[in-house]
Amino acid sequence: MKVEFAPLNIPFARRLQTAAVLQWVFSFLLLAQCCVGIFIMLVLTRFWLFVSLYVLWLYLDWETPQAGGRRVQWVRNWSVWRFFKDYFPIKLVKTADLDPQYNYLLGFHPHGVLVAGAFSNFCTNYTGFSELFPGLTPYLHILPFWFRCPFFREYAMSVGLVSASKKSVNYVLSKENGGSAAVIVIGGAEESLDAHPGNLTLHILKRKGFIKIAMKRGAHLVPIFSFGENELYHQVSNPKGSWLREIQERMQKIMGFAMPLFHARGVFQYNFGVVPYRMPIHTVVGRPIPVTQVSNPTEEDIEALHKRYLSALQELFEENKEKYGIPEHKSLIFT
Template structure:
C-alpha cells in the first residue's frame, strides 16, 4: 500500500483550521473593508500619510509655515523630552499621562486590526499592578503587528486582562523624527528605546515597559514557517532588569512571522549577499531593511501569549510580590548571565507549552 501524502491541512492546528473557517465565512464587503482599514492603520503607511500631510500643510498654507518650522526646530534641535520620558513642560507631562494613552488605545478603529488578523491575547498568569514589569516580545517580525494589536493598543483587551498595568512601548528613536507621526505614537504611550529611558520608566511606580529584545536583527529572520528569537547575544535587557529590580515577562507572538514572504537570507547566493547589505545598513542606521514581497500583511492568525513574571518570589496566586525583586545597581557578568539563562529557558518552556495549539509545524530556535 502506498503512503498517504501529508498535506498542509493535515499539520494544521485546530486554531489555524478555525482561522481558515473564519476567513471563508466573511462576506466580500467585510473582506474589502478589512483591507481598506489595514491600508489606513498599517504603521509603515501611517508614516507616509503623516509626512505627506505635513508637506501639504507646509506648502499650501503660508500662514502656518512659521509654526510648522518652529515645530521642526523643536523636534530636531530642541526636543521636548517626551520620547525619552524627560522634560517638565506641560506637553511632556501630557504625553506621559496614562489616561491619555488609555483613551487613544481604546479608539474603536483599533478593533479593526484585531478583526483583520482574527487576533487574540492569551493570559497565562496574573501580573501585579504594583510591580514593574519588562514585557519582552518575540519575534520582531517585519513590523511587530502582534505587539501593536495586543500590547500597544487595547484591541485584544489587554487592559481588562491585566488591570492596573500601566505599560509603555519602546520603539526606535528614528520613529520620533517623522513629523506628526511622532505625536500620534506619543499619544499611544510609545517611548524611545534608549537605556536611560527604560530605566526611568522601570523605576517609576506602577509603570511597565514593552520591548522587542531581538530588535532589527530579528526582523531580518522573519520567514513563514520559522520562529527565530535572536536572543542569545542580547543581554542588555537583563542588565536593565537587574538594575531596576523589575520582573521580566516573556511574550510570544504566534503567527507574527507568517505575515510576509521575505527573501531567504541563508547561504552564499543572492539572499546571502542581500543579507550582508542589510546588516551593513542596520549598523549604520540602527534599523534594518527587510525585503518583503507585498506591503499589506497577510491575513494570518495572530495569537499573543503572555507568560508569567520572572524574578520572584511569588505569592499564592502566582503574582510577583511588590518590592521582592532583587535590585542590583552594578550587576556582575555572572548575575546577568544567570538571569539571561533563566529567561531563555522560560521562553523555550512557554513555546513548548503552546506550540501544538498555536505553532504547529513552526520551527523554533533561540539564535
C-alpha cells in the first residue's frame, strides 16, 4: 500500500484544526488513564499532602456529576473548540423552536465511534446552541465510570458533561422553571460497535428507560439525528456472530463500555491513524414531542410514547436524509 502524505503547503488554519481534533481524540482515549497515573505518582512523592487534600475534595464533591455538574464557560469558549468544529465541519440544524419554560430530554442518534457531533454541539459554545435555543442549558450525559477518574472528572464537568445515571438525568429534568435539556446518546456503547460508514442501525427497541424518566418528569422528548457521525472512522469488520463481535460484547458487559477497533487517517498522512476523516456532520434537532407528567406510568403508557418517539425519529431522518447525502432507498434500522 502506497502511503499518501499530506502536502507541505497546507494552510496554517487547517493544521490548527487537525491539532485540535488530535488533542480531543487523546482526551477521549487516554487522558483519563494519564490522570489516574499522575494521581498514583503524586501519592508516592512529596506531594502526598496535595493528594490527601484532593481525596478529601473528592469525598465532598462526589455527587456533583449527578447534580448538574460544574460547567466553566471559559473552558467551553476555548478557541481550540472552534478549530475542532471547523475541522469536519460540524453544524447544528434547528427544525423547530423549543420553549424554555419546559425541560427536554434530547435523544441523540447515532452514537458513532467517538460522538464528535454531540460533544461539539452540547459541550462547546461554537455551534450556536444558545442562539438557536435561547433559554435552554444542555447537559450531555456520559457513563458514570468517567467521573471516578481523579482530575479527569473536573475537566469533563467543566465542558458540561454529567453522569448518565438515573439520579443525574432526574436532577437535570427536575428544574421547576424549565430550561434544562438532558442530552442522552440512546444507543450507548453497544451502538458504537455498529458505527461503520453507511450503517444506519440504531439500538433503541429495548431502550425505554429514557421514556419512563421523561414521563415521570413531564419532560418533552426531542429526537436528534447527526448525519455524518458514522462516516468519521472505519472499523474492523465485526458482524453479529463473528468472533470479534463476541469478544467486544463480552468486554462491554465486563467493563461497561465498548472497544471498537477503528482507524482513519494520521496527522501527516492519510492512510492510517486515529484522526477522524474530514467529513461534514449535520446534527439535526427535531420537533418536540409533548409529554404529560405521569408519576407512575404503566407499561402500556411507556410503550405508546416509545412508538411515538420512534415514529418522530424516523420522520426526522426521512425529511432530511437527501439533504445530507443519504440515498433515497436507505432507511433507519431499529434493533
